[in-house]
């Protein structure tokens with residue numbers, strides 16, 4: 001490329017700057033430009049391309065063009081259907097216009113190559129690094145540069161070409177690209193490109209910031225307003241406007257029709273008025289709407305008519321429940337009092353007993369016999385006052401409390417309302433749910449029960465509340481005071497057998513729709529289910545296992561061709577229910593040293609627990625294991641002191657308390673145990689371990705002791721005696737003061753077991769300690 005003037009035909013460019021070495025399509029439409037192509041084709045296929053200053057000018061003169069353009073090779077010419085031409089050019093070198101001749105058919109230019117300035121190239125390396133770094137950052141933020149272009153740019157060796165390539169890919173104005181094209185010095189050109197890149201990235205950043213600021217400035221209400229307007233528009237489009245209106249009218253009708261008290265009606269009308277003027281989809285509207293939905297769905301003024309027919313009630317109670325004489329009698333008395341005086345507000349019934357003894361089903365039978373609706377609310381784990389009394393409406397997602405929710409489910413103002421597991425009510429920093437419950441249960445105040453959500457009083461005075469608990473100990477005192485406790489202890493094996501035969505099995509058969517003659521179960525098979533597949537005071541699991549037996553039998557009937565009926569016997573039981581899950585609890589040894597048989601009460605019934613004690617050389621420490629609670633730990637210490645005070649009588653030398661460690665262990669470590677009732681058992685085992693005197697393990701015992709050795713009464717007598725009976729124990733020691741509780745124990749059990757009563761620990765020792773002594777090492 002000599003430094004001389006050359007002549008080319010001209011194509012003026014609109015809105016595009018072409019750089020050297022770039023291969024680009026150019027669309028040519030103007031007549032003169034098409035002719036310029038023809039002229040170029042006749043010569044050496046070179047053409048001069050330069051940017052127009054104003055793209056609106058049709059036939060530009062020298063003053064309308066930039067000075068520096070590009071001499072380019074024509075690679076391909078393509079005629080398009082609309083008569084215009086697409087020409088593929090490759091930029092050869094930059095050139096400067098010296099002269100311009102506007103002819104009729106096309107414009108010619110005399111140009112001189114626009115040379116690069118000679119420079120010291122030592123800094124090019126650094127310039128290159130800087131350029132690449134900027135470009136990479138730009139490519140990342142911009143994310144517009146196609147991957148293949150990016151890859152080819154990154155690989156480019158020639159710095160000149162690199163600068164052109166990058167410049168052509170920046171999203172800057174054409175005049176700015178032209179500016180780059182016109183810079184003769186490579187280093188200056190690169191600096192300019194870097195400047196543009198920085199400007200671009202900065203603009204992007206500012207842009208982002210502004211967008212964010214605008215976004216956050218758009219306040220919640222503005223957004224809501226905007227969204228609401230949109231929803232309104234959408235609703236209108238879809239014709240839902242009418243739906244919303246109809247909805248409001250529906251609410252109005254419901255308010256009119258419900259037998260709500262005046263004050264509630266006024267409140268509802270007021271809220272409805274608000275709703276009418278609110279934008280349909282605002283958050284506040286939803287709150288008001290939900291509130292009104294709740295108000296109109298409550299059974300205001302709906303009462304079922306009571307039937308207080310004692311004979312019918314008794315029949316229903318007997319129809320559904322075996323035994324339970326005392327509770328049934330008490331229930332009938334209660335109903336009788338109600339019949340005579342509607343106004344006397346009797347105490348609230350509280351059924352206390354282990355799971356599955358029929359507390360819930362008794363309550364259901366009461367409801368049925370009185371012709372009332374029945375609803376059940378489990379209080380287990382309720383720790384928050386708001387769960388009972390509801391959250392104020394200002395809370396997002398608030399609702400009425402569980403009492404009001406349950407009344408809605410009951411669909412009448414006077415249901416039988418079972419508050420289950422009242423002993424499991426919790427209490428923590430969120431308030432005391434029992435105080436809210438107290439208000440619901442208290443006949444003096446419950447005609448105006450206040451729920452935080454409803455904001456209007458609700459009359460609970462006609463509700464018949466019944467509560468249930470596994471144990472009275474953990475019922476809050478204030479609640480217990482208002483309740484009449486009816487105890488339903490666990491069942492004996494015989495009772496369970498009767499319940500299973502007469503109630504559970506037939507009930508399950510009919511629930512499974514299986515005719516009685518198709519599946520039968522032998523008495524001893526039921527006994528085996530009770531003994532080896534369930535371990536409970538009630539009959540819930542027994543019922544479940546019987547259901548399972550029935551299902552398995554039904555499958556046999558269906559799948560095995562020749563089987564027309566199934567008789568479940570002791571022999572085929574294991575085939576149906578799988579291997580036995582429990583073994584009978586029984587006393588391991590008939591006599592031993594350092595062990596005693598205790599009786600424990602758990603919320604799930606009674607259990608026998610053999611307490612073991614080992615004594616070995618040490619320094620007078622007492623170690624206790626077996627997952628036992630604080631009260632039981634203290635009771636163990638008391639037992640040790642009691643034994644110390646009787647050491648001389650049993651010839652236990654004093655050094656044994658000083659130079660021996662005592663380890664007391666209560667097996668079945670997985671079951672947490674607590675309470676003072678193992679006092680006499682622990683004292684017996686400790687004394688035996690230290691003295692070497694044998695203990696009669698066939699005698700089971702339960703009793704608390706104080707430091708002076710007096711035996712104090714304990715709870716759960718029926719469960720404990722039943723557990724002893726189940727384990728085959730023949731004799732039981734109980735505190736003298738528990739003599740009266742023996743009436744709870746069924747007489748068939750009492751016939752088979754002898755109960756002795758002890759006043760002091762010495763009485764206990766006299767009964768259980770043998771005369772034999774083991775030689776101690």
Ligand SMILES: Nc1ncnc2c1ncn2[C@@H]1O[C@H](COP(=O)(O)OP(=O)(O)OP(=O)(O)O)[C@@H](O)[C@H]1O
Pocket residue numbers: 320321322323324354355356357358359360361362420468499503504538539540543
């Ligand atoms: N004496 C009984 N006669 C007949 N069926 C009984 C008897 N006791 C319990 N059942 C039956 O045992 C099942 C469990 O009883 P229910 O659910 O009433 O126990 P629960 O004492 O309320 O237990 P939880 O305390 O776990 O709620 C019911 O199907 C019930 O009908």
